[in-house]
Amino acid sequence: MKGAFAMKSYWDQTIQTMRPEEVRERQLKLLRRQIQYVYDRAPFYRDLYDRHGLKPHQIQTWDDFRKRVPVFHKDDLRDYQKRTGDPFSGLLCVPRSQLVGLWTSSGTTGLPTLGAYTRTDMATAIEYMTRSYWDAGVRPGQRAFLININFHWLMPLTWGMSRRLGLRPLLFDFGHAMMAERIAQWILDYRPDVIPSITTELATLVPVALRKMGYDPAGVLQDVKMITTMGEALTDTARSNLQLEWGGVTVRDGAGCGEGYVWMFEGSCEHPGAHYWGDIGYVEVLDPDTGEITGEPVGRGELVASNLLVQGVPYVRFGTEDYVEIYDDHCERMGHPYGRILGRSNWRVRVRGEDFLPYDVENVIQRYPETRKAEFFITREAEMQDTLTVSIAYDRDLTRDPDKLLQSLSHALENELRVPVAITWVQPSEIPRPVPHKLQKFVDRSKNH
Amino acid sequence: MGYTWGEAAAVDTQQQQDALMASAFATPFYRHHWVTKPKAWHELPILRDSDLKAGRQNFPENVFGGRLTIPERNLLYIWPPSGALKPDISIYMGMTDDERTHWVDVMTRQWTILGLGAEDVVQVLSWSNDPFVAVLTTAVGGASAYGSPAVDELLGILTVRLELVPSEARRTLATAELLHPAALFADSAHVEAVCQLLGTKTLADLGYRSVVLRSVEWADAKTRIKREKEWQIPVRRILEIPYALGYGLDCERNPEGVHFARDHYLIEVTDDDGHTVTETTGYLTITPLFLRSHPIIRYQSSIKGHFAQHACGCLDDGWLFIPESEGP
Structure with missing residues (x-):
């Protein structure tokens, strides 16, 4: 890399290096503006705020915002949609003619809902994506391998980022596990520098495919400088495994909420977790048990997102149902908050008073080659249970003695999680896959009992 | 003296054909495929999938198999149109x-x-x-x-x-x-x-x-x-x-x-x-x-x-x- 590009460590230094208090000041200003904007234009918000006796001018301080502005969820949008027939659930603030793109949610938790972009919104979204990739070290002229899902909100942003950064993109289809061999072949053909969005499952399978094709995966993949994993929280074990299998590649994890314009993407900072851009989105943490927002936007809980600049379909205090951890520490490099998305908030299983997510199990079972693909699910049997029940599929090519493996895994899980664990072996086809690119690692049987 | 619309369109097409032939012949793939500099359009050998795949093998310096007339960085996108599941040599396309x-x-x-x-x-x-x-x-x-x-x-x-x-x-x-x-x-x-x-x-x-x-x-x-x-x-x-x-x-x-x-x-x-x-x-x-x-x-x-x-x-x-x- 030559010249100015090599020297420039921030995409937007003024914004990225704002102090935390400056970020907070800007957020409040933009939230107040956004609340007035949505109240004036979006029937959903007018209805919601009127029912809560809220007028926009009443929001002057953070305290006003926290106490008065109601949180809503996807079900509220579905109800509004059913009641009124409005496909945008009363959120649309501009004439339809100003929209340049629609997208649907992945449908992981029910019927997909709609999102939309105006040209300006799209520029905003591409900006935050570009900023993240720049901070991660992606630079103009690099060969990028774009794996995308056609309906997904990420696709236009990744393509847009690629154009904005001047990458040389090779387009690839749906990141489905069954395409691992094809992807491996195209990596051999194109020799990409960066793979901006690959599911952890697929990233695990590409080296396996290369080995089957007669190549040394680490030898082939050592030319790939960076991969970014998406789709589910990346465990520490998975990261180490990928780095090893991909010949020392840098692994960055990214996750976000399309509606909220909240994108947590690991950049160049050394602390755990990833920044989100506080000048574009605002994140709060909701205790899923009490439904209350924590005082300061830190800690573990449901991610509540507000987008601060969106004109087309703004979200203000939207309960995303993602389970997030926002860190309390300050970063030396950037004043924007940081954290990580750990899974879905309704995928928690409470065992002996402790909450567990699929993430917690995955981190352990990926240490074993036989279960490295992490094809498993945890089961909620009751509101509170004595044992964590885990159903796992093991790799038949690598497993000599399933009984011994089961014993070893149980011991490791109990040791790490400090609760009794019951493992059942299942076939890979028994793991629910609500959409082709995602395994559902949680099953709720509590309602059947 | 002027052209009717159809005649003007024919001239335009002819000019595009000539320009294409000239730029193609500057590429290693077409020099190999055509052997000699073409004189007339209908004398040009046709192009089949097998020729494009052979190009990938003969000119492996990039995925276009010797057909690129511009630097690869000037392309907006590159893609292999073949299905993701066909185990075969891929033919790549691109666009500016x-x-x-x-x-x-x-x-x-x-x-x-x-x-x-x-x-x-x-x-x-x-x-x-x-x-x-x-x-x-x-x-x-x-x-x-x-x-x-x-x-x-x-x-x-x-x-x-x-x-x-x-x-x-x-x-x-x-x-x-x-x-x-x-x-x-x-x-x-x-x-x-x-x-x-x-x-x-x-x-x-x-x-x-x-x-x-x-x-x-x-x-x-x-x-x-x-x-x-x-x-x-x-x-x-x-x-x-x-x-x-x-x-x-x-x-x-x-x-x-x-x-x-x-x-x-x-x-x-x-x-x-x-x-x-x-x-x-x-x-x-x-x-x-x-x-x-x-x-x-x-x-x-x-x-x-x-x-x-x-x-x-x-x-x-x-x-x-x-x-x-x-x-x-």
Whole structure:
């Protein structure tokens, strides 16, 4: 890399290096503006705020915002949609003619809902994506391998980022596990520098495919400088495994909420977790048990997102149902908050008073080659249970003695999680896959009992 | 002294052919393939998939197999049009911003002919390694402020991007129930899957005015009529030649035939030996005149057919090609 590009460590230094208090000041200003904007234009918000006796001018301080502005969820949008027939659930603030793109949610938790972009919104979204990739070290002229899902909100942003950064993109289809061999072949053909969005499952399978094709995966993949994993929280074990299998590649994890314009993407900072851009989105943490927002936007809980600049379909205090951890520490490099998305908030299983997510199990079972693909699910049997029940599929090519493996895994899980664990072996086809690119690692049987 | 419109168009096409030949002959692939500098268009050897694959092996310095006329960095996108599951040598395609603009022009005309216009919602099913969406949807291809508008923005249409696999039919139906799209671009397997979910409703009940079958498979006129009866909706067809960025639309007046925009494509029919035939059946052979970055010249597809012997009665003055096979 030559010249100015090599020297420039921030995409937007003024914004990225704002102090935390400056970020907070800007957020409040933009939230107040956004609340007035949505109240004036979006029937959903007018209805919601009127029912809560809220007028926009009443929001002057953070305290006003926290106490008065109601949180809503996807079900509220579905109800509004059913009641009124409005496909945008009363959120649309501009004439339809100003929209340049629609997208649907992945449908992981029910019927997909709609999102939309105006040209300006799209520029905003591409900006935050570009900023993240720049901070991660992606630079103009690099060969990028774009794996995308056609309906997904990420696709236009990744393509847009690629154009904005001047990458040389090779387009690839749906990141489905069954395409691992094809992807491996195209990596051999194109020799990409960066793979901006690959599911952890697929990233695990590409080296396996290369080995089957007669190549040394680490030898082939050592030319790939960076991969970014998406789709589910990346465990520490998975990261180490990928780095090893991909010949020392840098692994960055990214996750976000399309509606909220909240994108947590690991950049160049050394602390755990990833920044989100506080000048574009605002994140709060909701205790899923009490439904209350924590005082300061830190800690573990449901991610509540507000987008601060969106004109087309703004979200203000939207309960995303993602389970997030926002860190309390300050970063030396950037004043924007940081954290990580750990899974879905309704995928928690409470065992002996402790909450567990699929993430917690995955981190352990990926240490074993036989279960490295992490094809498993945890089961909620009751509101509170004595044992964590885990159903796992093991790799038949690598497993000599399933009984011994089961014993070893149980011991490791109990040791790490400090609760009794019951493992059942299942076939890979028994793991629910609500959409082709995602395994559902949680099953709720509590309602059947 | 002046030209009639037809004569002017012929001169323009000739100039484009000459420019293409000149730039192609500067590439290692065509020097190898043509052997000598070409004098006349019809003397040029035709191009088959096997030639393109051989190019990948003979000229391995990049994925274009010796066909690139410009630096690779000037391409907007690169993609392998072959399906993701075929274990074979891949042929790669690409496009520059300028080529994308030409392609947008082709598709904008097609959508206008299909009666799609301002305030319509259109569902476009595609693969994400398929630049079809980059051409149709500003949200993808134009990437907002950083590129020229795509078909939907030019026509004031809202497109919904969906995945072209039958297992995603539920999403197609869910968005149709919300937005009442005017048209669904899909393949027949996907439409079948949607119809199965419909129960007693019909596609027209959801607001669809037409289904446009997009696929390299070509449904002949009989099959089209059968599907129109089953699905109770007008069915139109696009004939896609992915390795030549070729997109033809069936003729409304003579539905057994396909028109390709004549100012963007040169269409010929050639036989097994690569000779041009005019009155008999042969293979659809196509040259995208706008594709300069890695020319595809006289690409012989596996689609058999012939030219209609009489002028087509519709307003399109392009060739009416009548396919006879189901395609590759």
